[in-house]
Amino acid sequence: MIIAFTLNGEKRIIDVETDRRVVDILREDFGLTGTKESCGTGECGSCTILVDGRNRLSCLMLAIQLQDREVTTIEGMAPGGRLHPLQKAFIEHGAVQCGFCTPGMIMSSAALLKKNTAPTREEIREGLSGNLCRCTGYQKIVDAVDAAAREMEGDPRP
Amino acid sequence: MRKVFLPRTLSECRSILDAEPDACVYAGGTDLIVQMRAGELNPPVLVCLERIAELQGVREHSDHLWLGAGTTHADLLNHSLVRRHLPVLVKALKMLGSPLIRNMGTLGGNICTASPAADTLPPLYVLDAELELQSKSAVRLLPLRQFITGPGQRQLAKGELLAGVRVKKPEGFNIHHFEKIGQRKALACAIASMAALLTVSSGGVIETARLAWGSVGPTVVISPSLEAALVGERISRTALEKVARMARQVVSPIDDIRASAAYRRQVAGNLLLRLAAL
Numbered sequence: 001m002i003i004a005f006t007l008n009g010e011k012r013i014i015d016v017e018t019d020r021r022v023v024d025i026l027r028e029d030f031g032l033t034g035t036k037e038s039c040g041t042g043e044c045g046s047c048t049i050l051v052d053g054r055n056r057l058s059c060l061m062l063a064i065q066l067q068d069r070e071v072t073t074i075e076g077m078a079p080g081g082r083l084h085p086l087q088k089a090f091i092e093h094g095a096v097q098c099g100f101c102t103p104g105m106i107m108s109s110a111a112l113l114k115k116n117t118a119p120t121r122e123e124i125r126e127g128l129s130g131n132l133c134r135c136t137g138y139q140k141i142v143d144a145v146d147a148a149a150r151e152m153e154g155d156p157r158p
Numbered sequence: 159m160r161k162v163f164l165p166r167t168l169s170e171c172r173s174i175l176d177a178e179p180d181a182c183v184y185a186g187g188t189d190l191i192v193q194m195r196a197g198e199l200n201p202p203v204l205v206c207l208e209r210i211a212e213l214q215g216v217r218e219h220s221d222h223l224w225l226g227a228g229t230t231h232a233d234l235l236n237h238s239l240v241r242r243h244l245p246v247l248v249k250a251l252k253m254l255g256s257p258l259i260r261n262m263g264t265l266g267g268n269i270c271t272a273s274p275a276a277d278t279l280p281p282l283y284v285l286d287a288e289l290e291l292q293s294k295s296a297v298r299l300l301p302l303r304q305f306i307t308g309p310g311q312r313q314l315a316k317g318e319l320l321a322g323v324r325v326k327k328p329e330g331f332n333i334h335h336f337e338k339i340g341q342r343k344a345l346a347c348a349i350a351s352m353a354a355l356l357t358v359s360s361g362g363v364i365e366t367a368r369l370a371w372g373s374v375g376p377t378v379v380i381s382p383s384l385e386a387a388l389v390g391e392r393i394s395r396t397a398l399e400k401v402a403r404m405a406r407q408v409v410s411p412i413d414d415i416r417a418s419a420a421y422r423r424q425v426a427g428n429l430l431l432r433l434a435a436l
Contacts, residue, residue: 019159064164
């Protein structure tokens, strides 16, 4: 089936089987391997992407659900190689250890900061509560999102 | 390959369901796609309901709210009418899954999955919600309490869709309470939960009580005799202890990976004691 959608700012028209999972299309067809799959059941958040600005799980979405949507993956966060303030903050604050949860963490953080430009630490924890990290203990991730929120005040990017 | 449809209107959806009687509908996919991946379900055709505007949103009527079955948990949680009239549901929605699950999963999905641990069910039982079930030719109204008959079991005829949920605006209750016990704060399936609507007089006497427990029986547990036992009692630890002992006899929990039946039975009673601390 022919499906038209916007991926990281570019219009795309693809011919795919309608029941393939979005995470597989992103990784296998587009080579966008920044989006990870861990649990495949919606419990870990590794596969988080933005769909029309909201964070969603690409492992629980089927191809047909891409129709007419605007999708942003981690690769779309740094156009022209210019890192997003969240990405810079994750590096500066040591919020990355093995790195497998990081793309999902960044995408959920971006969705949170879009809704709430000045979240409290508790609101950051709540906003990231669907994204699991088994390395950092979360403290440095909260530090990074907190720092990025301050840095981004007034920044219109997703 | 499995065919998947994405209808934009109810009438388009209806034509698809007529032509594909074995189709399975889904909205958020947070249960169905997981079950398919686990090999528990293998529907030949899927119909995704996420784009059908007629199934979404919240509408206010004189004495009730209509909640579209296709409305996501996040949209309900942020809706001013839901926040104003249904605080007991809002408290449960805040505990449901995670922000990601709430952005995908819908009220209709939570109801039709009919899990005894579903977070929206105890609030909807105390609110005495009615379901709008649409078939090809008619719409019927069925109380939620009759719709769910067992774990994963519901009175949904072939081709019938849950379109919306009618909830009377609760009048006169001054306690709107929900508490869930899980293994963690987010992404936790309930070990036990309880929703309560109470009217408590200025002197601290319970005048009306509606209670419903999740995850401690094959369906949500309600008990008119327990509710009656609370009426006329002071909202005190001593009075609640007495009724909590009765509650532990009324529930019928099971042992599973999350908790033992004995623990659930104990906690089902303890959840009542919280009412004294509000």
